[in-house]
Amino acid sequence: MTASQNLTIALSKGRIFDETLPLLAAAGIVPAEDPEKSRKLIIDTNHPNIRLVIVRATDVPTYVQYGAADLGIAGRDVLTEHGGDGLYQPLDLRIAKCRMMVAVHKDFDYATASRAGSRLKVATKYPNIAMEHFAKKGMHVDIIKLYGSMELGPLVGLSDAIVDLVSTGSTLKANDLQAVEHISDISSRLVVNKAALKLKFGEIQPIIDAFRDARQPE
Numbered sequence: 001m002t003a004s005q006n007l008t009i010a011l012s013k014g015r016i017f018d019e020t021l022p023l024l025a026a027a028g029i030v031p032a033e034d035p036e037k038s039r040k041l042i043i044d045t046n047h048p049n050i051r052l053v054i055v056r057a058t059d060v061p062t063y064v065q066y067g068a069a070d071l072g073i074a075g076r077d078v079l080t081e082h083g084g085d086g087l088y089q090p091l092d093l094r095i096a097k098c099r100m101m102v103a104v105h106k107d108f109d110y111a112t113a114s115r116a117g118s119r120l121k122v123a124t125k126y127p128n129i130a131m132e133h134f135a136k137k138g139m140h141v142d143i144i145k146l147y148g149s150m151e152l153g154p155l156v157g158l159s160d161a162i163v164d165l166v167s168t169g170s171t172l173k174a175n176d177l178q179a180v181e182h183i184s185d186i187s188s189r190l191v192v193n194k195a196a197l198k199l200k201f202g203e204i205q206p207i208i209d210a211f212r213d214a215r216q217p218e
């Protein structure tokens with residue numbers, strides 16, 4: 001019998017970690033620590049050869065692409081912005097579900113602004129997704145790249161619109177914004193380094209199978 005190979009799984013703290021815990025459990029993997037309580041970036045598990053690395057959500061594809069992690073879990077938003085080079089995406093895990101939307105201040109006349117051929121200023125953390133969306137509509141936009149709190153953009157005159165994630169809608173509502181266009185449905189996916197899948201197939205495939213069986217129905 002050959003010894004099991006080491007596996008590294010990249011996860012982000014917060015909702016992805018929380019929603020991944022039941023899937024990990026279904027694969028028999030239990031983290032030794034809670035990353036919310038620990039400052040450690042490498043978390044051991046009940047398997048001596050499986051460890052978790054805790055990284056920013058937007059960095060998960062990069063760790064997996066370069067093979068610093070064999071597997072990772074990332075939102076479709078993050079994967080689309082990254083481009084997906086070097087990544088095998090076998091499974092939609094149906095977690096961290098939300099929608100990518102265009103939103104504006106509730107008093108802003110978006111219908112007119114988007115028709116008149118005027119340039120629209122759009123603040124977003126997702127410049128590629130936003131560019132593609134407005135290009136398809138034939139609209140000219142100036143993209144302003146932000147790293148968070150996009151909802152502030154229209155309130156302080158930084159932008160006319162935002163492209164951001166919406167779940168309950170309460171962040172938009174609390175900031176007098178409204179969604180005007182749906183760009184795409186978002187959920188998180190399992191991503192696997194393509195070389196690791198070949199070299200560590202015996203370790204990785206059972207995890208893919210366990211996640212597939214344990215995910216919520218559509």
Ligand SMILES: Nc1ncnc2c1ncn2[C@@H]1O[C@H](COP(=O)(O)OP(=O)(O)OP(=O)(O)O)[C@@H](O)[C@H]1O
Pocket residue numbers: 012013014015016056057058059074075076077078096097098147165166167168186187188
């Ligand atoms: N309100 C939400 N409801 C459900 N899923 C969400 C929501 N906001 C974001 N997500 C999904 O969860 C993923 C992780 O979001 P999270 O808030 O943990 O990281 P982040 O703060 O967006 O990323 P980073 O730390 O890299 O800036 C996102 O990429 C998206 O796919």
Ligand SMILES: O=P(O)(O)OC[C@H]1O[C@H](OP(=O)(O)OP(=O)(O)O)[C@H](O)[C@@H]1O
Pocket residue numbers: 148149164165166167168169170171172
């Ligand atoms: O429609 P809602 O249920 O209000 O959710 C939408 C909010 O969720 C996300 O932010 P998040 O909570 O991840 O904060 P962060 O981007 O600062 O991490 C997103 O960027 C919105 O601001």
